Amino acid sequence: MSVSASPLSLSSVVTTLRAAGCVFAEDEAALLLATAGTPAELAAMVERRVAGLPLEHVLGWAEFCGLRVHVGPGVFVPRRRTEFLVQQAVGLTPIPSVVVDLCCGSGALGAALAAALEGVELHATDVEPAAVRYARRNVGGLGKVYEGDLFAPLPDSLRGRVDVLLANVPYVPTGDVELLPAEARIHEPRVALDGGGDGLDVMRRVAAEAPRWLAPGGSLLVETSERQAARAEEAVGSGGLIPRVMTSDELYATVVIGTRPVD
Numbered sequence: 642m643s644v645s646a647s648p649l650s651l652s653s654v655v656t657t658l659r660a661a662g663c664v665f666a667e668d669e670a671a672l673l674l675a676t677a678g679t680p681a682e683l684a685a686m687v688e689r690r691v692a693g694l695p696l697e698h699v700l701g702w703a704e705f706c707g708l709r710v711h712v713g714p715g716v717f718v719p720r721r722r723t724e725f726l727v728q729q730a731v732g733l734t735p736i737p738s739v740v741v742d743l744c745c746g747s748g749a750l751g752a753a754l755a756a757a758l759e760g761v762e763l764h765a766t767d768v769e770p771a772a773v774r775y776a777r778r779n780v781g782g783l784g785k786v787y788e789g790d791l792f793a794p795l796p797d798s799l800r801g802r803v804d805v806l807l808a809n810v811p812y813v814p815t816g817d818v819e820l821l822p823a824e825a826r827i828h829e830p831r832v833a834l835d836g837g838g839d840g841l842d843v844m845r846r847v848a849a850e851a852p853r854w855l856a857p858g859g860s861l862l863v864e865t866s867e868r869q870a871a872r873a874e875e876a877v878g879s880g881g882l883i884p885r886v887m888t889s890d891e892l893y894a895t896v897v898i899g900t901r902p903v904d
């Protein structure tokens with residue numbers, strides 16, 4: 642149910658959000674009004690947004706690849722640019738196929754891929770219990786979600802059978818974390834952002850182990866920044882995968898794809 646005749650009108654919410662520094666105050670106000678079930682809920686949501694919580698944490702969902710993905714405190718909000726990684730994955734996923742979403746966060750990537758294609762056997766993992774809880778909710782009956790470090794919680798039976806390995810790992814260099822917008826820096830877990838000295842520590846670990854899990858011809862897809870692309874390509878290639886870099890000007894996104902050679 643949305644709030645149409647509440648004590649907080651659209652214009653008063655816009656004014657409050659604008660005063661708090663929200664750049665897209667009109668759009669945000671419309672979303673808050675459409676999502677709140679009661680005037681009291683709307684007032685509480687506006688208060689949380691004014692206090693600096695990410696809009697998606699306040700709403701309880703983020704839009705990703707046309708899906709409403711549940712998110713909340715302690716969970717990374719899937720970014721629109723990451724839709725490019727999913728678009729690339731759709732073109733690389735055979736039917737039927739085994740797909741792993743590593744460092745899955747809310748589970749958005751795997752859920753979007755499994756929703757787009759029939760015949761996907763989906764497995765997702767994350768180290769953060771809060772992420773795993775949200776991922777289980779978002780993935781639902783589309784797959785299984787495990788808690789643990791990278792590949793460790795996956796069933797051994799997947800070794801050498803994974804057709805597509807989605808891995809939007811943390812890739813912000815440690816020294817740049819403090820430069821992130823407050824919404825990310827304060828409200829998203831550090832483990833979701835900090836990729837180590839040059840930002841590529843987790844990616845290197847994934848790339849080193851990926852060839853043992855990928856099927857011949859299977860592909861790893863990782864997101865990176867334009868600035869890191871050359872080093873990310875090298876990291877993906879160093880484990881024995883054949884790397885290539887794909888970019889989207891529209892989504893301002895860079896993805897490295899590493900393919901296991903067919904023996």
Ligand SMILES: C[S@@+](CC[C@H](N)C(=O)[O-])C[C@H]1O[C@@H](n2cnc3c(N)ncnc32)[C@H](O)[C@@H]1O
Pocket residue numbers: 717718719720723743744745746747748749750766767768769772789790791808809810811812832833834843
């Ligand atoms: C940048 S977020 C991406 C989340 C999700 N893939 C997305 O794009 O919305 C990175 C995720 O990696 C998880 N993570 C970090 N280190 C990990 C590790 N060693 N093993 C498993 N998950 C890890 C974090 O908890 C976080 O959910």
